[in-house]
Amino acid sequence: MSQFVGAIDQGTTSTRFMVFDHGGNEIARHQLEHEQILPQAGWVEHNPTEIWERTRAVIETTLTKAKLSAADLAAVGVTNQRETTVVWNRRTGRPYCNAIVWQDTRTDKIAADLERAGHGDTIRRKAGLPPATYFSGGKLRWILDNVPGVAEDAERGEALFGTTDTWLIWNLTGGIDGGAHLTDPTNASRTMLMDLETLDWDQELLSIFGIPRAMLPDIVPSSNPGLFGTTLANGPFHGEVPLAGVLGDQQAATVGQVCFRPGEAKNTYGTGNFLLLNTGEEVVRSKHGLLTTVAYQFGDQKPVYALEGSIAVTGSAVQWLRDQLGIISGASQSESLAAQVQDNGGVYFVPAFSGLFAPYWRSDARGVIVGLSRYSTNAHLARATLESVCYQTRDVVAAMQADSGVELDVLRVDGGVTANELCMQIQADFLGVPVSRPVVAETTALGAAYAAGLAVGFWRSTDELEQNWQEDKRWEPTLGEQDRERGYARWKKAVERTLDWIDLDE
Numbered sequence: 015m016s017q018f019v020g021a022i023d024q025g026t027t028s029t030r031f032m033v034f035d036h037g038g039n040e041i042a043r044h045q046l047e048h049e050q051i052l053p054q055a056g057w058v059e060h061n062p063t064e065i066w067e068r069t070r071a072v073i074e075t076t077l078t079k080a081k082l083s084a085a086d087l088a089a090v091g092v093t094n095q096r097e098t099t100v101v102w103n104r105r106t107g108r109p110y111c112n113a114i115v116w117q118d119t120r121t122d123k124i125a126a127d128l129e130r131a132g133h134g135d136t137i138r139r140k141a142g143l144p145p146a147t148y149f150s151g152g153k154l155r156w157i158l159d160n161v162p163g164v165a166e167d168a169e170r171g172e173a174l175f176g177t178t179d180t181w182l183i184w185n186l187t188g189g190i191d192g193g194a195h196l197t198d199p200t201n202a203s204r205t206m207l208m209d210l211e212t213l214d215w216d217q218e219l220l221s222i223f224g225i226p227r228a229m230l231p232d233i234v235p236s237s238n239p240g241l242f243g244t245t246l247a248n249g250p251f252h253g254e255v256p257l258a259g260v261l262g263d264q265q266a267a268t269v270g271q272v273c274f275r276p277g278e279a280k281n282t283y284g285t286g287n288f289l290l291l292n293t294g295e296e297v298v299r300s301k302h303g304l305l306t307t308v309a310y311q312f313g314d315q316k317p318v319y320a321l322e323g324s325i326a327v328t329g330s331a332v333q334w335l336r337d338q339l340g341i342i343s344g345a346s347q348s349e350s351l352a353a354q355v356q357d358n359g360g361v362y363f364v365p366a367f368s369g370l371f372a373p374y375w376r377s378d379a380r381g382v383i384v385g386l387s388r389y390s391t392n393a394h395l396a397r398a399t400l401e402s403v404c405y406q407t408r409d410v411v412a413a414m415q416a417d418s419g420v421e422l423d424v425l426r427v428d429g430g431v432t433a434n435e436l437c438m439q440i441q442a443d444f445l446g447v448p449v450s451r452p453v454v455a456e457t458t459a460l461g462a463a464y465a466a467g468l469a470v471g472f473w474r475s476t477d478e479l480e481q482n483w484q485e486d487k488r489w490e491p492t493l494g495e496q497d498r499e500r501g502y503a504r505w506k507k508a509v510e511r512t513l514d515w516i517d518l519d520e
């Protein structure tokens with residue numbers, strides 16, 4: 015039997031391919047970034063063709079480096095940046111335009127109009143989401159309205175929609191020669207078009223958005239042995255491997271963190287932050303600004319749901335210090351720079367670059383830096399940036415506790431920012447609960463591998479996966495309650511300063 019499982023992780027900033035063994039240990043990986051295309055303020059695009067090329071390259075390089083072939087892989091899973099919208103032509107295989115990325119805010123008017131027309135409650139009730147620029151449905155509407163030829167081709171079933179999982183699977187399984195046009199419920203639950211209860215596209219929602227059913231992929235369980243198809247001998251694997259698992263990246267991290275029981279939660283710190291709480295087979299509706307989403311659906315079992323707190327900008331605020339301000343030369347330098355000062359010196363930074371997501375959902379917000387004085391330095395700004403990651407998390411944790419009644423006793427974390435020890439200490443201090451990071455920090459790829467491996471019997475059960483989880487490091491809170499609450503009250507004031515900045519009717 016093949017000894018390993020592979021995972022394609024198509025992220026917002028990069029694409030990686032990783033190989034894991036039965037113990038969930040990393041055997042090999044390769045990773046390549048792709049271009050962030052920023053044509054104007056608020057717009058964020060990716061080139062789907064570049065993403066497919068990068069995907070092929072990381073698979074081939076990983077297999078070559080590790081001297082592995084398709085026969086060594088029992089299955090491959092796919093995980094992906096969610097919501098990012100690709101539309102391409104079934105006959106030519108070519109995208110009609112760049113992908114519109116989840117952070118893109120060009121659809122703010124579409125989202126506001128949905129609310130004004132009274133559709134907000136229907137979307138919240140059926141899809142579990144508030145109308146917002148974040149989700150795919152509005153992005154797809156924008157493409158149908160603005161890119162010549164798409165609307166006509168869509169009616170004829172010639173223009174296909176997909177998030178990047180769907181785009182890659184279609185290409186991996188043959189593309190214009192009969193590629194499979196599929197997605198899973200976790201990705202579909204981010205479109206505003208799927209009914210959370212039926213796990214199928216909903217006719218009423220499709221009518222609200224004016225989206226032809228013919229352009230949508232079929233929704234199949236996140237983990238299944240046959241439905242996603244098989245990689246091709248002439249593709250990057252140079253052989254046939256079952257594609258057996260698909261999960262949106264945050265749901266994959268939830269699986270990688272083995273949060274299989276109701277009440278278990280993880281927080282991933284990447285481009286943005288995403289806290290997911292497993293709510294079991296129950297669809298829990300948030301009253302405090304969280305999303306209801308599908309956590310996973312394994313085989314013919316019932317779907318498992320989650321409450322989600324999505325934060326648009328966390329790690330990408332660190333990238334902004336590096337790329338736009340140039341005050342650090344690499345992400346890890348944010349730690350040494352911030353460590354030069356004992357506190358934030360009164361500076362608060364709310365990076366509402368894409369408006370504010372959970373728990374506020376304000377597309378009229380934009381970023382602010384407040385509390386500046388002649389005393390403020392780069393170091394204070396770096397510190398305020400790390401604090402913004404942790405305060406935004408506190409906002410979401412507070413909403414999660416209010417919605418679920420579940421008191422957090424420890425926060426399980428993962429993702430690139432968790433390499434920042436100072437940031438993790440600040441997080442424990444701001445929450446007043448310990449923060450715990452596992453040995454395998456690449457939980458996103460691991461979760462996709464788990465979904466695929468479970469489908470083909472490489473792993474027999476989720477119990478087996480739970481035994482693979484091991485703690486690497488834990489941070490205990492040290493800050494007194496008074497200091498904690500005083501800082502948080504200031505943060506809330508800073509958040510208020512971001513609101514009502516963009517006039518959506520302009």
Ligand SMILES: Nc1ncnc2c1ncn2[C@@H]1O[C@H](COP(=O)(O)OP(=O)(O)OP(=O)(O)O)[C@@H](O)[C@H]1O
Binds near residue numbers: 026027284329346
């Ligand atoms: N030492 C560090 N301190 C602070 N931030 C860091 C550090 N190292 C990496 N980051 C941030 O982490 C992010 C990358 O994390 P990660 O690799 O988990 O994201 P990603 O999975 O690539 O994101 P995506 O999937 O959205 O592409 C970047 O935004 C980067 O700025």
Ligand SMILES: [Mg+2]
Binds near residue numbers: 026263284
């Ligand atoms: Mg990622």
